[in-house]
Amino acid sequence: MTKRKKEKSGGTDELSNPTEGMEKRIDDNKKKWKNMAVRTLWTFVMIGGFFAILAAGHSMVVILVVIIQTLVYKEVIALAHVPSKEKKLPWFKTLNWYFLVSTNYFLYGESIIYYFKKAVLVDAFILPLATHHRFISFTLYCIGFVLFVANLKKGHYKFQFTQFAWTHMTLLIVVCQSHFIVNNIFEGLILFLLPVSLVICNDIFAYICGFFWGKTPLIKLSPKKTREGFVGAWICTVIFGFFWGSLLMRWNYMICPVSKDLTATAWSGMTCEPNPVFISQKYVLSPWLSGLLKRLIFTDIRTIWIAPFQWHVLVMSCFASLIAPFGGFFASGVKRAFNIKDFGQSIPGHGGITDRMDCQFLMGLFSYIYYQSFIKTTSLSVGTVLYSIINSLKPSEQLELLDSLQQYLIGQGLVEEGKVACVSTA
Amino acid sequence: MTKRKKEKSGGTDELSNPTEGMEKRIDDNKKKWKNMAVRTLWTFVMIGGFFAILAAGHSMVVILVVIIQTLVYKEVIALAHVPSKEKKLPWFKTLNWYFLVSTNYFLYGESIIYYFKKAVLVDAFILPLATHHRFISFTLYCIGFVLFVANLKKGHYKFQFTQFAWTHMTLLIVVCQSHFIVNNIFEGLILFLLPVSLVICNDIFAYICGFFWGKTPLIKLSPKKTREGFVGAWICTVIFGFFWGSLLMRWNYMICPVSKDLTATAWSGMTCEPNPVFISQKYVLSPWLSGLLKRLIFTDIRTIWIAPFQWHVLVMSCFASLIAPFGGFFASGVKRAFNIKDFGQSIPGHGGITDRMDCQFLMGLFSYIYYQSFIKTTSLSVGTVLYSIINSLKPSEQLELLDSLQQYLIGQGLVEEGKVACVSTA
Structure with a gap:
């Protein structure tokens, strides 16, 4: 705290020189402060908005993810546009949006059919859309493909094919991955909130640890990142995740999957039979471990209660600290390749929305696959079997x-x- | 026949000029004839080999598809390589192959688990691979992703990201689509052979009809293609498909899905309860239609026997004639973008294998989705329900x-x- 104050006062000292540049300095400083204020304001707006949306129910969170995904897609697609050439290809931008819409139609359709099977199968209007969903999606894609080929223009081939490839990569990396984040929301809000928090926590602690102990550079792509920050953030994220996970999992609103009840909010008292991984089990500590704890923290602990989910959170924390940052490095690389500082100006003071989301997509996909593979209990119930x-x-x-x-x-x-x-x- | 002979003799006449270029002419002509001979020889080798493989059983056909897919991937990926720059990036080629292998591990794993569930679930060695299949695949992909980011080199960013996007597009368009062709093989060989034949038939008739009646150019990308060829080929493909489909569907080896019996060959007498779409139904013609037929072909036809599958073949023929060619146009566009004549020299006299396969991938995916959506009967049996x-x-x-x-x-x-x-x- 004192260190920072000194720096600030140092800055003020310099300003006291009655030179010509003084007014400019004051202007610059005003701008800087204004920028900082805007950034801080928007940080709080984002945090407040995030929790409000989180409490407003699963469907609101899904809408948030869809909006963010669309903004990121827009920012990433815009990178590969070369405006001068683009003018001659009026259909091109439309086609990119068309591919986004048809991919989302396919992916969200799949989710809705999977999670709301009964509601879909009962509704006579939606039923034909559901039974032929993949065929309709394929038809939509084919229309886009044919339009792309029909709009190929001599002299632009290489540009158009590169754009096409870029669009497909973005669809895969941004749109498909965020689709799994939506599936996580349906499986239980904890699977959405926890991974998101782990990534944010890791970001913050990488900054803090790097700030205090950072010496060795980590990767050439991001010169500001250090190994000390990387390792420190890892340790902090693991500890944070362990406690944050054990806190969140006590709340039904977090751990209950959405079945048919999309109207639930944080206050509506959602109930379900919890997945056994969320139920704490008693572990008896070995004598030497409890002896060690006694010496270290002067407390006699012989048994502890831990839910299996907390072990799973450890794995997720490690992924958030060790692998997910590569999503961020990838985004940095893209920015460097296109010589830009930020992906856009979507959030005042923060740059583009992609700059804040770069690690979230990979983390979301990991959480989904990890959950499906190791946590999810069989989805078969007597009702569904009888139904089929x-x-x-x-x-x-x-x-x-x-x-x-x-x-x-x-x-x-x-x-x-x-x-x-x-x-x-x- | 006479027309062609005349042309040939005309060629020989020119050669009788005792000029300096004569020997070169003879050499050129020899080369041309040798090339033609090689091309014809390889056409027969391919046709013979194809039918031999087709008769040798489903697993051989799957291996054929995998080999073709790998060759196409190799040819398409090679396009985006810039050799001079590539030399400085030794890991890059390896990574492309790594992505191919891990994508195939994922896709074929999915197929094998789906089609050979019982065998997989019984085998104690394969079981852990099956239950965590998606997690293992994701881990493989993550390793590739991390290696890519870690190998980003200053000054090559744009090249590397473009390559990465290109690889992903190829994985989507070539590898994923050919995966569905493999699924078609497991669902019944007719679903593989019929679409492949329809595309080849359409290719040949587009050439023939274009040769005789072609006047109006169809699309700027391929100046040799004409509207007359396009429409003529459509009509011929529909007629061919109707009869070819009705011929193939009489053969159990073609229509039976693979259940556990991967050892079946064309001679092993495969049996199954056929999907009802393959069973002919009696249609009574309306009086005016049978009257029309009587006047046209002088035969009194009052009833006809048609299997529902033959109507489905009509739809598939239309797709093979109207949409699948856009796959070929897309490939032509790629060749033009990279200023090449052929994708490679894999088949002596024919150019690259991609040049022969360009329309097959889209057709294969269509057949898969169309089959799943409109033809397949429910896969639930008493055994599978009891099992679950x-x-x-x-x-x-x-x-x-x-x-x-x-x-x-x-x-x-x-x-x-x-x-x-x-x-x-x-």
């Missing part, structure tokens, strides 16, 4: 299944043989 | 399901009530 039996099997097959299931349960000793023999004769 | 019940439901849920199913079947009048009441008490 009734809808997809013929009556004769239903009877056959009933018979087989009984035979199996008899074999398992769960049903008494004599009592069920009567059914197979029906 | 036993593996994914707890014993208490299994009992609950048994009870619910019985209640449902009683409600439907398929099971008598008094006889089953005994089970729910078990």
